[in-house]
Amino acid sequence: MNIIKETHFNRELKVFENRPENLFAMLEASAKKCPDHEAIVRNEVRLTYKEMVDKAEKIAGNLQNSMCVQKGDRIALLLGNSIEFCLLIFACAKIGAIVVPLNTRLREKELSYMIKQSGSKLLFVDDEFLEKVENMRDEDSSLEVQYFFLVGDQTAKRKDYLPFEILDQPSTVVEINVSEDDPLFIMYTSGTTGLPKGAVGSHLGAIHSSINYQSVLQSNHETRTLIAVPLFHVTGLIGQFLHMIRVGGTSVIMTRYKTEEYIRLTVEEEITFLFNVPTIYIMMMAHADFSLNSYPKVNCIAYGGAPMSTETIYKLKKYFPNAYLHNAYGATETSSPATIMPQVYDAAKVDSVGLPVPVGEMIVVNELDEPCLPGEVGELLIKGPMVVESYWNNETANHTSFLNGYWRSGDLAKIDGDGFVYIVDRKKDLINRGGEKIFSIEVENVLYNHPQVLEAAVVGVPDPVFGEIVKAVIVAKADESIDIEEVRAFVAQHLANYKVPKLVELVSELPRNPAGKILKTALKNIPSVK
Missing domain, CATH: 3.30.300.30 (ANL, C-terminal domain)
Incomplete structure (x- = not known):
């Protein structure tokens, strides 16, 4: 795709030309090209792109008409990896609501803060995490959510929660204008003051990140990924799920990572694209079942979040001979990828996290915020349409976290003469x-x-x-x-x-x-x- 320059969020940015106008339009484009292709697979459920559009529109209509959800309202999700999570992302995108994906492993106090700080109107919860919500409601009388939805087997037993199924009834969406600059999600990340910061991601950012992955990894409608990392994190949500929606590929979803099941599904579902932290690959290759299978379909392996030993890289190349290996670096604030290793690179670059994504711009600055020379170590600053606009209702963070349109990553890095980026450390580490x-x-x-x-x-x-x-x-x-x-x-x-x-x-x-x-x-x- 051609790259041009436009102004968004008072920043002049490199952007892809002829892109979808919002996230739901991205889904519709894939549904038009391949309506009967599998979009989501979880256990026995297999949704085609056409079915996904139909279900997401029903949910969107019911949110509007029955729950009075308006553009800009926040919808909190305390859900594990599920079909419901995926459908809610697009239902909210359709009507301009803002999704607040919550980390299911957090304690009640942390979750309560995020729900209140975001001003969430609805809360969707799996029955697995119902006890956490009940504890929050008992301990915090200021937790004001208009509607609580319960997803799972306990729905019939809880009259104070609405069943998710009522959103699957026929309902017509009232069409509204959803701009690519509108907020799509608020994801909470750790704050320097001890309080989490809500990074506000846009339709623009999620779409560009999906296209960045498509461009570098060369994915297409035949790509099938296995999602075991949480969908409430940018790697699972954008690096895998939304990336697959962009190319018309398939997302096979696991509730959580289990090595034996991961190996089985990789083979049975003919997975072609894996994306994990190095530990998952180490655990996978150490399992007794791993060597009992071959993996000729896997043609792309991405990893990030921690160093990868040369021994692990060697084993991956040995057991996945048809796969390109891609180190990737990003953050919540960059809507997943900021850099990706290209398919082919010099062996001397193996310690690099790759090149900036096609629409990304990066500089390294010293303690005086002056640009460093190639090879010099300083703080990495990142700019692009995938970078979040701001932190939700947090002027202090907004003032300290951005400089001249760039986001301060807090990472110490260097960029060599060929443009390859090397992460040296976190400033705080x-x-x-x-x-x-x-x-x-x-x-x-x-x-x-x-x-x-x-x-x-x-x-x-x-x-x-x-x-x-x-x-x-x-x-x-x-x-x-x-x-x-x-x-x-x-x-x-x-x-x-x-x-x-x-x-x-x-x-x-x-x-x-x-x-x-x-x-x-x-x-x-x-x-x-x-």
Whole structure:
């Protein structure tokens, strides 16, 4: 697609020409091209594109006519991966309502804050998470939601919740104008003050991210993806589901990741496109069932969120010989991808997270916000139609998080002379040992190549002499034992002495958020061996 320049959100942006006018139009375009093609598969349910459009329009009409939902109203979803989640995304998009996908693993206090801060009018909840909502209603009398909907088997038992099925009745949508600049979702991300920030994503952003993936990964209507990461996260929602809607492909949905089921579905559903954090691939290839199958249909493997060891990359290439491997980097605020590794690249670029997406613009700046030279490390700033417009009702964050149309990622990075981006560390994860700056990812990359190490994470912990020292938390491979002194010696062979972990802790697994990213704050409190 041709790329032109337009002004959106008071920013001059590179955009794709002849794009859909809003997200529902993107669905309609695929339904027109391939009405009988499978759009969503979950267990025994298989929805074609035509069926999906019909169901989403019914839900949209009932939201308007029975629930009095108007353009701009917020609709909160406390749902696991499901058909209902997918349909609600497009029903809300049709009538200009704003979806608030909630992290199902959060505590009641956190969820209550998000529902109230967003001013959500409706709340949809799976019966699996009903107890959380009941606790919220008991503990917080200010939790004012006009309608509660229950999805699941307990619907008939709860008279104070509306059953989802009532939205599937015939109802005509009152057509309204939904612009591509209108808000599509509010996704909450961690805030520096301790309170979550609601990133406001637009139709424009989701559409451009979907086209970015299509352009770089070369996906099409034959592409079939298996979604095991949460749909309330941008990787599952945009990197997989909306991406498939754009190209007319198929999304096979798992409620949650289970290794045996993931392997089975990859084979039975003839999956061609996998997208996960490295840990999922490691667990998948270590399972006894994995080597019993072959995977000739898989032609695209994407990953991100953590370093990938050279051993894991080697195994992926071995077991998926027909697949291109794509490292990808992004955030909630970039509506999923900011960079993607191209299909073909020089082996020397293997540590890169790729090139900026086709409509993305990036600069690296120093502490004075001055542009860095190629190869110099600084904070990565990102611009493009996929970047969120603002944070919901948060002027402080809006003032500090954007600079001249660019979003401040908070990541330390460098861009080489060929335009490839390298993420060096999070600014907050940079370790300062007696004035010496240590990038945690640099140490982690070495540890990942140790023959007995399955996973590793590095953090800085307080020290009375140096201010901070390096701590490594390591997961050993199955049936392997790790000698801590040998690990230190291994790191010392590759890095300067001051970068060698002073503290080491062996654990059975690393703490992670629902998107699979390691929770480094939790690692600082794990007892260590000196």
